[in-house]
Amino acid sequence: MVKEKLLVIGLDCAAPSLFFNRHLKNIPTLAKIQASGSRGTMRSSDPPITIPAWMCMATGHTPGQLGIYGFRHRKKKTYDDLWIASSLSIKKKTAWEILGEHGYRSIIVGIPPTFPVKPFNGNMITGFITPSTKNQFTHPPSLKEEILDKFGHYTFDVPFRIEDKSTLFDNLMQMTRERQAILEYLITEKPWDMFWFVEIGLDRMHHAFWKYFDENHKDHEPGNDFQDCIDKYERLLDDNVSRLIELVPDDTRIMVVSDHGAQPLMGGFCLNEWLRREGYLALAETPTRPTPLDRVAVNWPETKAWGAGGYYGRVFLNVKGREPEGTIPIAEYERERQALAEKLENIRDPEGNLLGVKAYTPQELYRRARGVAPDLIVYFQEMAWRSLGSVGVESLYSLENDTGPDDANHAQQGLMIFHDPRYPSGGQRIEGAEIYDILPTLLARYQIDAPSQLRGEVLLSRSLHDHAIE
């Protein structure tokens, strides 16, 4: 075994545009780490969504290999029977499981989805989809009592698509402060070789407060009451990071990672309403007001395709023998899918210009696609626009999200920073990093080869690993 201490700071939704440029002033500690270490943008998974992105990072596998394409998934051979991704859906080994097999101990806090908890060599608090502290949310199980005895409670997440922004801001600051106290406790009281936590609060801040600071956001109002909320939250995060660094041995290596980036949300495109108007989706009765598709009777024997809303669009084809009332013969499937992809990519914005739609087949994105993958994965203007699932809307374009207020959408480029205090690399740029590179890079620190046939590569191999063994 090699002596290696690695602190991995997971900042959900940390965007290069803010952390490398615009908001450096709020994050003196993270700025210092960037200046003395290495940094670069890091391409997220397709789709760049929290679930699956963290697990793509932790296992080195693609969403296609994991069979996880978001939060909710259709069950095979059904239209609207859904299952929610959890740790039980992850069949590949995570970094901490592999390290454990080699005798290394990890502390893992808040990585999604780690609930329900699975035993490994170390300590864990599960991530934001954990229902409540009534559930078993720790490993070992006794850690739960310990945390609740010492800290009273634990907050996994807060509802963030709400109108009361003052309360939301207080709740997010509070949640992050509380988590920090527990991180400080674990980092000093428990043994570890790798300590990896994820703070989900930054993602919630971006979704709820982006328009208040960004003068380029369509809804920005100068001089608003919440203008400096993201600044304040970033200062809290940075202060927390600096305190953690003070608590770890001087030679601890520090890695900062985000699962995806963020950008202002410009609008929403009503995917199902478009499919209906184009003759792909038939409804028994068309509602006169905006209604989610699952509350409308669909005329399946007349339907060729339907979709789902979210940060990106998912389109499913209604295939004979695959769906309960499929209409597209399997021999026609590829042709129909390509024709629909082309139509989607020709969608225009309200001014008549191409909206900038990309419709991918899972086969274009992954070598294999397990589970029930969407037939098309659709990005609207590189996700500056959301996909909206409601039907019965007047216009195909909406400036509001149909599932509650939301100011930001995810962006494909997240970030990565690495700093070895003993071997500073002077702000070296990391080029072309992908989320899949993190697992092999992490394992290489401990001289462990990543599982074979992964697409990721060890980042910074020279500067990182010449110094790995002393």
Ligand SMILES: [Zn+2]
């Ligand atoms: Zn995320």
